[in-house]
Amino acid sequence: xxxxxxxxxxxxxxxxxxxxxxxxxxxxxxxxxxxxxxxxxxxxxxxxxxxxxxxxxxxxxxxxxxxxxxxxxxxxxxxxxxxxxxxxxxxxxxxxxxxxxxxxxxxxxxxxxxxxxxxxxxxxxxxxxxxxxxxxxxxxxxxxxxxxxxxxxxxxxxxxxxxxxxxxxxxxxxxxxxxxxxxxxxxxxxxxxxxxxxxxxxxxxxxxxxxxxxxxxxxxxxxxxxxxxxxxxxxxxxxxxxxxxxxxxxxxxxxxxxxxxxxxxxxxxxxxxxxxxxxxxxxxxxxxxxxxxxxxxxxxxxxxxxxxxxxxxxxxxxxxxxxxxxxxxxxxxxxxxxxxxxxxxxxxxxxxxxxxxxxxxxxxxxxxxxxxxxxxxxxxxxxxxxxxxxxxxxxxxxxxxxxxxxxxxxxxxxxxxxxxxxxxxxxxxxxxxxxxxxxxxxxxxxxxxxxxxxxxxxxxxxxxxxxxxxxxxxxxxxxxxxxxxxxxxxxxxxxxxxxxxxxxxxx
Numbered sequence: 252x253x254x255x256x257x258x259x260x261x262x263x264x265x266x267x268x269x270x271x272x273x274x275x276x277x278x279x280x281x282x283x284x285x286x287x288x289x290x291x292x293x294x295x296x297x298x299x300x301x302x303x304x305x306x307x308x309x310x311x312x313x314x315x316x317x318x319x320x321x322x323x324x325x326x327x328x329x330x331x332x333x334x335x336x337x338x339x340x341x342x343x344x345x346x347x348x349x350x351x352x353x354x355x356x357x358x359x360x361x362x363x364x365x366x367x368x369x370x371x372x373x374x375x376x377x378x379x380x381x382x383x384x385x386x387x388x389x390x391x392x393x394x395x396x397x398x399x400x401x402x403x404x405x406x407x408x409x410x411x412x413x414x415x416x417x418x419x420x421x422x423x424x425x426x427x428x429x430x431x432x433x434x435x436x437x438x439x440x441x442x443x444x445x446x447x448x449x450x451x452x453x454x455x456x457x458x459x460x461x462x463x464x465x466x467x468x469x470x471x472x473x474x475x476x477x478x479x480x481x482x483x484x485x486x487x488x489x490x491x492x493x494x495x496x497x498x499x500x501x502x503x504x505x506x507x508x509x510x511x512x513x514x515x516x517x518x519x520x521x522x523x524x525x526x527x528x529x530x531x532x533x534x535x536x537x538x539x540x541x542x543x544x545x546x547x548x549x550x551x552x553x554x555x556x557x558x559x560x561x562x563x564x565x566x567x568x569x570x571x572x573x574x575x576x577x578x579x580x581x582x583x584x585x586x587x588x589x590x591x592x593x594x595x596x597x598x599x600x601x602x603x604x605x606x607x608x609x610x611x612x613x614x615x616x617x618x619x620x621x622x623x624x625x626x627x628x629x630x631x632x633x634x635x636x637x638x639x640x641x642x643x644x645x646x647x648x649x650x651x652x653x654x655x656x657x658x659x660x661x662x663x664x665x666x667x668x669x670x671x672x673x674x675x676x677x678x679x680x681x682x683x684x685x686x687x688x689x690x691x692x693x694x695x696x697x698x699x700x701x702x703x704x705x706x707x708x709x710x711x712x713x714x715x716x717x718x719x720x721x722x723x724x725x726x727x728x729x730x731x732x733x734x735x736x737x738x739x740x741x742x743x744x745x746x747x748x749x750x751x752x753x754x755x756x757x758x
Contacts, residue, residue: 252744253654253693257672258700259680261650263600266673267558268314268644269371269607270598271637274563276321277356278347278616279578285614285623286364287356294626298363299356303628304614304621305367311620311634312641315417317373317562317609318361322346322428324420325379329389332357333408346428348577358393362414371417373468373562373609378422378444379429387447390419394465395451413451418607420468420562421445424505426479429470434482441469442487445498466500468560472544474506480544484551497551501560501606506540507567507617508533508590519568519581520717527689527716528659530566530586534593535665537564541597545604558606561598565611565618566590579616583631584719585728585750587618588712591636592669592685592752595643599671599683602648610637622722629720635712635730639754642681646673651682653695658688667693668747680757686747689716697743699757706758707743709733713751 275281288294288301295302319327323346331340332354339354365372374393376386391401394413402413421444423429425437432440450465469487472479480502487497510530511517517526541559548557566587567579574580591610598605610633614621620634648671655666670684680702686693711733718728733753737744747753 253668253695255653255670255682255684255695255697256651256700257680257682257698258650259672259674259702260700262674263648263650264603266599266602266643266646266648267606270602270605271313271595271641271644272315272317272373272562272607272609273313273613273620274317274321274609274611275613276616277319277323277327277344277352278321278612279575279580280615280623281612282356285621287360289355297367299360300364300367301623301628304623305364307621307628307630307634308368308613311638312644313368313370314644315371315373315607315609316365316368316613317375317420320375320423321563322424324375324423325377325381325425325429327377328381328385329358329377329392333359333392333404347579348575350577359408359410372415373418373420373607374416375420375423376444376448378440379425383444383447386444387449390416390448391451416465418466418468418501419448420470420503421448422470424473425470426473426476434479435486437470438483438486441483442498467498468501468503468562469497469499471503471560472505475540475543477543477547480547484547488551496556499557501558502548503560503562504540504544505563506537506561507563507565507611509567516567516569519566519571520584520719522586522717524689525660525663527586528665529663531589531593531665531687532659532663534590535597537561537594538597538601541601541605545601548604555604559604561605561608563611564594564608567617581617582719583619583622583633585632585712585714585716588632588636588728588752589685589687589750591618591633592640592683593687595636595640596669596671596683596685599643599648599673624722627722629722629725631720632712632718632728635728636752639710639712639730639752640683642675642679642754642756643671643673643683646675646681648673649680653684658691667691668695678758682755682757684747684753684755686749686751688749690749692749693747695745695747697745697755702757704738704741704743704757707736707738707755709736709753709755711748711751711753713748716750
């Protein structure tokens with residue numbers, strides 16, 4: 252029997268709610284058809300946003316939404332997406348499918364969506380093909396309260412009050428689709444561009460002494476490119492006097508799980524047990540990336556003032572047969588649920604450095620939490636994992652450990668069990684634990700250090716490893732209550748089913 256030990260009295264750090272963030276790019280059917288259907292659509296909507304999708308995302312407690320990309324961000328010119336829709340510029344989305352982008356979803360629509368979701372904003376700015384002036388004027392358009400050309404243009408387009416921006420990304424993947432730059436060249440461009448991301452405050456905020464609040468995210472590495480991290484930080488921290496935080500609040504990291512490799516990728520639904528373990532092993536590799544990039548960041552930022560921002564992560568498989576290859580539409584199985592659970596537990600345990608993460612992507616693209624088809628909508632297994640893990644948001648990470656054994660084959664061995672734990676503001680102890688085995692249940696004994704258990708509740712997502720929800724059968728994989736606990740002598744025991752993700756709440 253595996254021992255799961257949680258010490259709720261040993262606080263390890265604060266879990267920023269934005270670790271549970273999401274990403275919506277102008278890619279395939281993520282924005283159009285997925286989130287936005289237009290005001291005249293027969294599909295129920297509020298100001299063009301799909302009512303069913305918005306309500307589902309609110310239930311999941313989405314904290315922050317990154318937009319408009321991704322690769323699309325560095326070819327997006329914000330002026331094309333404001334003003335009367337009929338006069339907005341049409342363009343070809345050269346990155347994703349070569350389809351026409353009509354810009355009917357732009358700045359005003361993004362903030363309308365975030366307002367309906369009740370989430371914070373993360374706007375990715377165009378460094379790759381944009382200008383400093385363009386970037387600066389967009390910030391002015393969105394956030395300046397006073398009398399200025401861009402603020403007055405915003406008012407002309409129907410918005411009197413400025414919006415709040417929590418994060419801006421200064422470029423995206425500038426080592427690749429964002430310009431194929433060297434780390435030193437990008438870092439110098441970053442220093443220049445971020446200078447003109449003015450942080451305006453309203454007159455009321457100034458009177459109240461509220462400090463400027465936009466957090467600037469610098470483009471970090473792709474997977475294990477430690478040379479990029481070193482090169483960018485060395486250049487950003489150079490100068491006299493030496494900048495204390497390298498002109499940044501966060502440094503991004505992108506990592507996708509490709510079980511069959513970047514070029515092959517493999518099927519989202521047709522895989523064997525060996526590929527199952529290979530996928531989970533690659534998901535666990537996230538921890539090594541965080542630790543190794545974090546070690547480099549520690550050289551320049553030992554007090555961890557700069558957050559690691561894992562703003563693109565998740566499974567990337569082959570598109571579903573018969574769909575546009577550029578739309579990246581894939582199904583979602585119990586394998587995706589375990590990959591989500593693994594990542595979120597890892598992010599929790601590294602909350603001293605990881606301050607935000609955004610799964611790619613929200614709807615109809617890659618490891619989506621929601622899939623749509625016309626008027627139909629389904630929640631994926633990944634959705635239910637995020638729904639269960641929402642209790643970790645803004646909670647205090649506490650010390651935890653679980654006994655495990657290696658399972659799998661050859662070099663793709665993984666621990667059979669993985670966990671994280673936190674204490675919420677109301678004192679509830681929330682524990683999330685995964686059984687990575689494809690076919691073997693695991694007996695578990697839970698110990699809480701110096702804590703009396705008055706109440707225990709749990710939910711679980713579990714099924715056979717290929718199980719998925721379809722539009723014909725939308726409830727094959729769901730979150731269901733788990734009650735099979737035995738309590739005696741201050742200990743709690745239970746059997747964690749194979750291929751499962753569980754949330755336990757203890758009071």
